[in-house]
Amino acid sequence: MAEVLRPEKLEMSNDTSSLASPELLHVLAVDDSMVDRKFIERLLRVSSCKVTVVDSATRALQYLGLDGENSSVGFEDLKINLIMTDYSMPGMTGYELLKKIKESSAFREIPVVIMSSENILPRIDRCLEEGAEDFLLKPVKLADVKRLRDSLMKAEDVAFENLMYKRELEANDVYSQLKRAKI
């Protein structure tokens, strides 16, 4: 008789989504300008996102637990869906922050968007080559933020559907086995 796969052996996780909460994307925004921080925070809230704003790349790394001061313990539950960072910042630039994020195994999958007041093509190319999701010219438009949000929500939907489909396949597999075993 064929061995029946017990449900526990199927890795069926309850974590159906990487969203911070059922509806909200959690965005980490990084900018050294007070005015721009207030502006981007408002743009994101109006777009129904949960927002965390920090004033430097260093603080962003601290928040993510990538500053070397902490191990990655305790940061696994941190759900960030998008990082938006200014390019020109004193100390560490947005470009350097982008590189650090892409080097990290925990956070490299998170889309990173660069914002800049300067339309410099080599800069844009460099950021995109390093894996930036998008490059936005300041002042950022509400339409830009909504577009980002929509495409991320869509990606979440696709991921969710894929997971549901996978579960369906697994459930069908169990059913087939049960049938074969004539239970």
Added chain:
Amino acid sequence: MQRQVALIKQSLFDQGYLDEQFMALEELQDDANPNFVEEVSALYFKDSARLINNIDQALERGSFDFNRLDSYMHQFKGSSTSIGANKVKAECTMFRDYCRAGNAEGCLRTFQQLKKEHSTLRKKLEHYFQLARQAGPKETARRPK
């Protein structure tokens, strides 16, 4: 009263003190956040006062560190752009051009002009926000027709 507020706002746009970014900020206001633009404006003037002070001190020292001055002005231009301060932004651009040309005289002259524009804008916006508050929050939270 509300018509007066609308007229004042329109003239700020017509005279080039403000550009469409200011309108974009107003679009973000709602009944739950009726003072958003005024709050951003207050932040801007606090931040730019600091920058003006830094630049004043740098210029007073007499040694023209054009890189440093350009860096301050980059910040100034950035926040001026974010609030829609059109004339101030233009002066920032001119100042940076003089920095890159290493033209100390041009920098000094432009900076005086910039401080004037900045001060004028602050007074006009203070007046505008004061009237807008008196007129009633609901009317000012919408774009000009």
